[in-house]
Amino acid sequence: MIQDPLTGPLNPIQRLWLTRMLPRYRKLDAEAFGLIVERDKFLFSAKALGMWVGLFCGIVGTSFGLASAGLAPWIAVLSAVLVFAAFVKAGVRAWVQPQQFSGKRLWRVALFAMLATYAGALTSFGSKLGALIDAGVPWYEATLRVAWYATPLQIMVLIGALIMLAGIASARREYLQRALDQSRAERERDAAAAQLTQARLSLLQAQIQPHFLFNTLAALQHWVDVGDARAAPLPRALTAFLRGSTEMMLREGVTLAQECAMVRHYLAIMQSRLGDRLRFAIDVAPDCESQQLPPGLLITLVENAVEHGIEPQLRGGEVGVIARLVKGGVFELRVRDDGAGLAQNAPEGVGLANSRERLRHQFGACAELVVKARADGAGTEVRLCIQPDSGGSQTA
Amino acid sequence: MPTALIADDEEAPRAQLLMALRAVWPELQVVQECVNGVDAWDAFLEHEPEVCFLDVRMPGLTGIEVAQRIGMRSHIVFVTAYGDHALAAFDAGAVDYVLKPVDAERLAQAVERVKARLAAPSAAPADLQQLLNQLVGQVRKPAPLDVIQAGVGKEVRLVRVEDVVYFESDSRYTRVVYAEGPGEGKNDGEVLIRTPLKELIAQLDPAKFWQIHRSTVVNHRHIASAVRIDEGNMVLTLRGRSEKLPVSRHFQSLFRGQ
Numbered sequence: 001m002i003q004d005p006l007t008g009p010l011n012p013i014q015r016l017w018l019t020r021m022l023p024r025y026r027k028l029d030a031e032a033f034g035l036i037v038e039r040d041k042f043l044f045s046a047k048a049l050g051m052w053v054g055l056f057c058g059i060v061g062t063s064f065g066l067a068s069a070g071l072a073p074w075i076a077v078l079s080a081v082l083v084f085a086a087f088v089k090a091g092v093r094a095w096v097q098p099q100q101f102s103g104k105r106l107w108r109v110a111l112f113a114m115l116a117t118y119a120g121a122l123t124s125f126g127s128k129l130g131a132l133i134d135a136g137v138p139w140y141e142a143t144l145r146v147a148w149y150a151t152p153l154q155i156m157v158l159i160g161a162l163i164m165l166a167g168i169a170s171a172r173r174e175y176l177q178r179a180l181d182q183s184r185a186e187r188e189r190d191a192a193a194a195q196l197t198q199a200r201l202s203l204l205q206a207q208i209q210p211h212f213l214f215n216t217l218a219a220l221q222h223w224v225d226v227g228d229a230r231a232a233p234l235p236r237a238l239t240a241f242l243r244g245s246t247e248m249m250l251r252e253g254v255t256l257a258q259e260c261a262m263v264r265h266y267l268a269i270m271q272s273r274l275g276d277r278l279r280f281a282i283d284v285a286p287d288c289e290s291q292q293l294p295p296g297l298l299i300t301l302v303e304n305a306v307e308h309g310i311e312p313q314l315r316g317g318e319v320g321v322i323a324r325l326v327k328g329g330v331f332e333l334r335v336r337d338d339g340a341g342l343a344q345n346a347p348e349g350v351g352l353a354n355s356r357e358r359l360r361h362q363f364g365a366c367a368e369l370v371v372k373a374r375a376d377g378a379g380t381e382v383r384l385c386i387q388p389d390s391g392g393s394q395t396a
Numbered sequence: 397m398p399t400a401l402i403a404d405d406e407e408a409p410r411a412q413l414l415m416a417l418r419a420v421w422p423e424l425q426v427v428q429e430c431v432n433g434v435d436a437w438d439a440f441l442e443h444e445p446e447v448c449f450l451d452v453r454m455p456g457l458t459g460i461e462v463a464q465r466i467g468m469r470s471h472i473v474f475v476t477a478y479g480d481h482a483l484a485a486f487d488a489g490a491v492d493y494v495l496k497p498v499d500a501e502r503l504a505q506a507v508e509r510v511k512a513r514l515a516a517p518s519a520a521p522a523d524l525q526q527l528l529n530q531l532v533g534q535v536r537k538p539a540p541l542d543v544i545q546a547g548v549g550k551e552v553r554l555v556r557v558e559d560v561v562y563f564e565s566d567s568r569y570t571r572v573v574y575a576e577g578p579g580e581g582k583n584d585g586e587v588l589i590r591t592p593l594k595e596l597i598a599q600l601d602p603a604k605f606w607q608i609h610r611s612t613v614v615n616h617r618h619i620a621s622a623v624r625i626d627e628g629n630m631v632l633t634l635r636g637r638s639e640k641l642p643v644s645r646h647f648q649s650l651f652r653g654q
Contacts, residue, residue, distance in 0.1 A: 213478075214496060218409050218412065218477060221497040222408040222411060273408065274406065311453070
């Protein structure tokens with residue numbers, strides 16, 4: 001990811017500086033390299049011009065101030081330049097590496113700055129010192145007096161420096177922390193989205209069921225080859241079923257009426273293949289038609305009834321789908337078959353477990369799914385009950 | 397003329413395979429088209445064809461179970477719409493299979509392989525037992541039959557399956573010969589039920605009830621001994637009963653000294 005920093009729009013100064021400094025910078029790690037190149041580009045860009053002007057004025061002003069305080073002009077200018085350079089360097093460092101400008105480190109830096117400025121003061125006020133000593137004051141007392149004289153300035157400088165550096169460092173830390181939090185939140189969102197997509201994909205794969213598809217196509221192929229009339233309605237039903245399956249998987253919920261339409265296509269296809277072995281009856285009360293359900297639930301139950309109930313039976317059987325609103329406004333959906341019955345101790349299939357999960361997600365404790373052997377004869381019944389006012393809050 | 401049977405529970409793929417075979421292997425004589433696994437097994441016992449084309453998923457007995465029972469007595473070609481794990485196993489075990497819908501070219505290749513095996517005098521059909529034992533567990537089976545309900549006049553007699561000595565098929569009916577154990581008002585008897593024997597076979601626990609003949613299934617607890625009469629003939633004697641039940645050639649390998 002290290003692109004050549006010399007590409008892109010650069011003004012002559014940036015180009016000159018970077019060309020000179022790049023060999024040294026390349027020895028740094030990628031992140032520091034990036035930061036430092038950015039910094040240098042900024043320093044020499046048009047936006048930074050204002051900063052330079054301000055800096056220049058600051059130096060000039062301070063020099064005049066120092067000179068009027070008694071320093072020789074050239075010392076005044078030098079001091080001003082050094083001080084400002086130190087500030088700027090320290091400030092930039094605080095920006096780039098804010099973790100180094102907190103706690104104990106900050107105090108150490110402050111202490112060092114203080115000593116440095118005292119030493120600086122003594123040197124700059126050297127003439128004053130000399131005058132005092134000449135006037136007969138012992139050297140240590142003279143030193144102390146000059147130091148004391150310089151102290152207010154020291155304190156101002158010290159406090160100012162500390163505040164500025166601490167301020168820059170903490171602002172930068174905050175910024176970095178926010179960036180870190182943001183990127184973590186983004187990563188979590190991406191992971192969740194990926195997981196959701198994966199779940200939907202597996203659901204879709206399970207829905208498409210190659211076994212069903214290829215067996216149906218085999219039947220269709222044969223009927224087309226021999227000119228059997230059963231070929232005619234099959235592609236239409238298959239297309240409608242597949243389209244419904246795939247579209248449904250993308251939605252949060254479907255109405256019972258919509259899913260029943262798909263169930264009818266599926267059962268029509270299976271009946272044309274199995275002939276007399278499959279009989280079915282769908283009985284949905286009109287006031288149930290708009291009940292929200294997790295998509296694919298009903299079709300899974302019907303497929304289970306056909307695959308595990310009817311197909312393994314030598315003589316076939318009948319599948320029934322009954323939907324009613326019973327006492328208390330409770331929605332009741334029953335899928336029954338008079339087929340092979342439940343295998344003992346067989347673990348629940350993936351489709352059913354998935355359905356339970358989605359029901360729980362959409363309705364919580366208001367929905368109940370019970371699978372049991374039929375009391376009135378051989379076969380299996382799956383009963384779904386949904387309490388009213390359960391939300392079904394997902395948008396269709 | 398080589399003989400074969402076809403088994404598929406759906407009519408369209410069955411007819412399609414038949415048509416394709418007629419085109420690719422005209423000399424082949426298809427002796428029976430079977431509509432489910434029990435039908436296929438019964439047809440095999442009746443006709444003993446040289447080749448069996450078996451759909452994998454069928455009611456009654458699956459294609460795998462039928463192939464297990466056939467053993468090495470016939471060449472087996474499985475027919476399947478979509479393999480899932482089975483195809484990988486088939487490939488690994490050099491088992492012949494064709495996919496549905498039947499593609500003429502692929503079928504021709506499978507047919508060539510079978511013809512080659514039929515032509516080689518010493519080559520026996522592939523021994524698939526181990527592979528089939530692996531695959532058979534993949535299908536859910538309902539629990540074996542517990543009780544037989546037989547109508548006798550106005551009465552419906554309930555016979556516990558564990559009390560049955562043997563089943564024998566008798567034209568359209570099945571004879572159920574049973575003996576209730578000592579201490580239970582010992583009751584010997586027999587009833588007739590309408591369920592064909594071939595269908596009963598699929599509902600009985602094969603570990604307890606052994607088929608010894610196309611028309612006979614015996615509860616192994618009641619077998620006293622198997623007596624070889626001559627090269628091709630064997631009979632079973634039963635505990636405490638005088639009947640002698642013939643064992644057909646296919647099943648004689650069940651009775652071997654250890």
